[in-house]
Amino acid sequence: MKLHEIAHGRAGDKGTTSNISVIAYRPEDWPRIEAEVTAERIAAIFGPDVQVDRYVLPQLFALNFVLKNALKGGVTRSVALDAHGKGLVYAVLDMRL
Amino acid sequence: MKILRIGTGAGFSGDGIGPAVDLARSGKLDYLVFECLAERTIALAQLDRLGDPAAGYDRRLEQRMRAVLPDCHRAGTRIITNMGAANPLEAARRTAEIAAELGLTLRVAAVLGDDVLDRIGPCVLEETGRPASDLGDRLVSANAYLGAEGIVEALAREADIVICGRVADPSLFVAPMIHAFGWPSIEDHRLIGQATVVGHLMECGAQVTGGYFADPGAKDVPDLATVGFPIAEVSQDGTAVITKLPGTGGLVSRATCIEQLLYELHDPARYFQPDVVADFSGVDFAEIGPNRVAVSGGAGTPATGRLKVSVGARDGWIGQGEISYAGPGAVARARLAGEITTERLAPLANLIEDMRVDIIGLNAISPVDPSAPEPREVRLRVAARCAEIEAARAVSDEVEGLYLNGPAGGGGVATMVREVIGIRSAYLPRAEVETHVHMFGEPA
Structure with missing residues (x-):
């Protein structure tokens, strides 16, 4: 099963840091998301240069991941196609559970 | 109430x-x-x-x-x-x-x-650890x-x-x-x-x-x-x-x-x-x-x-170019186009501060998924931030040059050169x- 089937989210940017939310559609899926979508699994997607912190908002059935160094050069200086990293949330939602 | x-x-x-x-x-x-x-x-x-x-x-x-x-x-x-x-x-x-x-x-x-442009000079920038005054006449706004x-x-x-x-x-x-x-x-x-x-x-x-x-x-x-x-x-x-x-x-x-x-x-x-x-x-x-x-x-x-x-500062130029490939072998042709463009830009290496060569449709936004089927249409994208505008122009010119000097079937070139205004904190x-x-x- 892909995370996309049970959760949604949005990516935001500040400087070289991206944040990506992962939100359960249904409360019954929350324990599984909280247990399986760890900072380590997110770090494995983005590689060794990116430092990942995870924050838990249980009343919202939501996780917030903060990815330092995910936006190389910062939004204003980046040579990336998606300089804001807006699409990175779908790389996370593509995770297999 | x-x-x-x-x-x-x-x-x-x-x-x-x-x-x-x-x-x-x-x-x-x-x-x-x-x-x-x-x-x-x-x-x-x-x-x-x-x-x-x-x-x-x-x-x-x-x-x-x-x-x-x-x-x-x-x-x-x-x-x-x-x-x-x-x-x-x-x-x-x-x-x-x-x-x-x-x-x-x-x-x-x-x-x-x-x-606060008039008093920002001595303030240390978070990203560089150096005072804003080091930016000299590149400093635009604070x-x-x-x-x-x-x-x-x-x-x-x-x-x-x-x-x-x-x-x-x-x-x-x-x-x-x-x-x-x-x-x-x-x-x-x-x-x-x-x-x-x-x-x-x-x-x-x-x-x-x-x-x-x-x-x-x-x-x-x-x-x-x-x-x-x-x-x-x-x-x-x-x-x-x-x-x-x-x-x-x-x-x-x-x-x-x-x-x-x-x-x-x-x-x-x-x-x-x-x-x-x-x-x-x-x-x-x-x-x-x-x-x-x-x-x-x-x-x-x-x-x-x-x-x-x-803090806003002039921070060089970005030159970029894109070209599309479609049909059988599209990804291989786009990859070859990226390789030869990189080789042709090698003499400018000391003017290029950061460069990306991506294949839109394959790896430009998210990490590659090796299990995904190969796309039938892709677009090569080359982008580089350069100290000088001439180098940025050379980057987009090399992509345009792929029309006559690159792999077969490339089309739909688009190029752009723009000044970078970098923001630091x-x-x-x-x-x-x-x-x-x-x-x-x-x-x-």
């Missing part, structure tokens, strides 16, 4: 004007807020102002004001905006002229003091993120329209709450924290009413084409109902609100603002009716006493940043 009605008329500089007109006409609003100033926008506006001292404010200010002023005047709706960008004084003067041309008597305030204070003063002086430059986005919404409810102190951190939650939900316009949310089959949004901009119905205690106008498209739900709450948030318990360190960790939402979501649970702790400053003690309000149309 008084309910304060605040609408968002724009969540970025290029936002649609029609939904703002709908809000001005039918929203029965106390306040209409236009948030139009992204990180880099003010530095670009400063460059405009260097070319023309009367420029440097949002280029769509006049269009927006003409579109909403008559309805706002009729409804008694006051306007708050950061469309002043690098020149709030001139933006306010121009707005007062537009009001007069429309036959409306309106008081217009400019909130000044965010421009703007502190002001809090609610200047806007509150302007409203107390009965401004109908308040025009700011750089102000923390949530403060554009917190200020009218402080004014309207007569909250006694900006030191009531729980209250200002909750108000900041409401401001944060509202500041990106349609991003809380179903914009930037639709994912067909997973997250459907009705009538996205006619998405309405948000309204916050705020109570004396800072709690609010987020909604939109009846008859508009879009969706206000618990899910749209949670996505926007976490947007651009780091530690939810510590959202740094000029007036408060807001705590979003206990926020909760309740769907209380169709497209009506109640928000509560925001809190806060004292502000840090220092203001973040956005510094901090100033709050005491070193003084806010002033200048009024136009105030009785003598």
